[in-house]
Amino acid sequence: MxxxxxxxxxxxxxxxxxxxxxxxxxxxxxxxxxxxxxxxxxxxxxxxxxxxxxxxxxxxxxxxxxxxxxxxxxxxxxxxxxxxxxxxxxxxxxxxxxxxxxxxxxxxxxxxxxxxxxxxxxxxxxxxxxxxxxxxxxxxxxxxxxxxxPPLGHRTPPVHVFSAGLFLGLFLVGAVMCIISYFSLNLSPELRYTFVSLFRGPISGVTFGFCLAINIKVYENVGVNHVLIFEVERRSALGAMGSLEIASFFGYMSTLSILLYLLHKEFFIADPNFIPLVQLAVVVVLFVNPVPILFYSARMWLLTVMGRVLLSPFFFVNFADFWVADQWTSLVVSIVDHYYLVRFYVRYFLDRSDAFEFEPDYAVAVIKCLPAWFRFAQSLRRFRDSESKSTDYLINALKYFLSIGEVIFATIQMQTITQYTELFESPWTWAYITICIVSSIYSVFWDLLMDFGLFRVWKGENLFLRDNLVYPRWLYYFVIVENTLLRFVWILEFVLVYQDVLAPYNGKSLICFSEIVRRFFWNFLRLENEHLYNCGQFRATRDIFITRLDPQEERFxxxxxxxxxxxxxxxxxxxxx
Incomplete structure (x- = not known):
């Protein structure tokens, strides 16, 4: 037929x-x-x-x-x-x-x-x-x-193109002004430290937003059906231009906040520490706003997925659920920074003497474990719901279990380091290094073999890749090298901090933005692999399962x-x- x-x-x-x-x-x-x-x-x-x-x-x-x-x-x-x-x-x-x-x-x-x-x-x-x-x-x-x-060649409404271009231009100008101001102003070391502590989280979030906008634009250009993969309503899908508009708007708002903070005396602002709070409040209000405006469908979709991630063990896991949880594992430093931001304002309003201390506490350890826990719980739930009971889900769960172990050993090592005269005298240091090496190797193999579906061809022009490729061949080889190196970037951070080349806080900044870059390229190949799977299953629309009919109803x-x-x-x- x-x-x-x-x-x-x-x-x-x-x-x-x-x-x-x-x-x-x-x-x-x-x-x-x-x-x-x-x-x-x-x-x-x-x-x-x-x-x-x-x-x-x-x-x-x-x-x-x-x-x-x-x-x-x-x-x-x-x-x-x-x-x-x-x-x-x-x-x-x-x-x-x-x-x-x-x-x-x-x-x-x-x-x-x-x-x-x-x-x-x-x-x-x-x-x-x-x-x-x-x-x-x-x-x-x-x-x-x-x-x-809407037709496949449906053009983005001009208002969104104009808004995206306007905010992107304002953001670029504001970003240049922020860089010039930061390096040209005679700021005290205390103010610089507080500035970086308060704004690293929002800056990393904006950077991640621009990366996602580029991801979506590439998906649209090469034909990766991300709308189907994420099971988004096609008639109200955000699209690359909408994503760029959102990222540019929040980026521009961040540059305004930074300039007001750095130049608060010129603007006659007595207390600049409230500026990041205003920015955070605006972001939260716009995001959870229940009024059907400002990309309402996209916001409600993301809120729904986030709710399913937070309650991972209790819901059937869709692709969008574990994809969002995977993004969170790359935003751990940014999430912790926002916790520091909230903790700072709680202490600041209580007029505590330790308000300007941005040192980790036990809550930081719990927060660092949460993204890995969500993925761990999702993997177990997928194993429970799968008919084949594939061990791949359990093997994937082990990867996130190792990530939780990294946080636990790092916390113990940090709390017990004062008991030793040298860093490497502590057995917890060696335990931390060992589990990080095992976890990194494990994650690299899982990324390349399972998430990307590579190393399926061992001869010919697609050597080490697979038969079906969407992107240029060079990109796959680049991602293999890039993903492997950035999985081990923690070694560079460890050495630089140990040799006093970088302060610990700047070392975490290196980890934060390196992981965002790694996730940026990971998203290309992960969704391509899922897209090829859908093509192999001849799947072009969402599967909406309604009530199964009984034999009598089947005959009718x-x-x-x-x-x-x-x-x-x-x-x-x-x-x-």
């Missing part, structure tokens, strides 16, 4: 299933108004069972929306095939000065099964009618607003499908003259 025919057959069954579920829901709301209710619910027990299995309105809307998207994609695929045959035949006739290509096109292509658009067009119309009747209260314009799919559904096909055949064969 050809792909188009197979797709239409599967779509026909899905449409019948959705129609049946919508009828069941209406029957539940009005038992006397539906033939399905009278035929299938013969007892109070059966009605209770149907109510228990009934999919929610929200899930039905989502299922109808994704099904409509799949129909449009199938229609586009059908059109693409027709266009390809037409152009091939046209080129044939042009080069050979004949009409044989056009004749063959009319005789075989136009009469082939995949060229028949009647059934697909009817399913699209039926889906629109069902959504209008059952889910939009008869309002067709409202239904089409929910169903309409089959009869409905047969009846629909008979009516369509009668309509097609009916002679009017």
């Amino acid at each position: 050809r792909p188009v025919e197979l797709g239409q057959a599967e779509a026909h069954r899905k449409l019948a299933t959705l129609n049946y579920q919508l009828d069941r829901r209406r029957a539940q709301q009005d038992p006397r108004g539906s033939s399905i209710s009278r035929g299938s619910a013969s007892s109070r027990t059966r009605q209770t069972e149907d109510k228990r299995k009934m999919p929610s309105i929200k899930k039905l809307r989502l299922a109808m929306s994704e099904f409509y998207l799949s129909l449009i994609m199938l229609q586009n695929y059908q059109t693409l095939n027709m266009t390809a045959f037409r152009k091939i035949c046209k080129k044939y006739d042009k080069n050979l000065k004949s009409e044989a290509g056009f004749s063959w096109y009319e005789r075989f292509v136009l009469k082939s099964t995949f060229a028949m658009t009647l059934q697909l067009d009817r399913m699209i119309t039926d889906t629109e009618d069902l959504y209008t009747e059952y889910l939009a209260n008869g309002d067709r314009s409202k239904a089409m607003a929910k169903l309409r799919v 559904l089959q009869s409905v499908m047969d009846k629909t096909e008979d009516l369509a055949r009668e309509r097609r064969d009916k002679k009017y003259f």
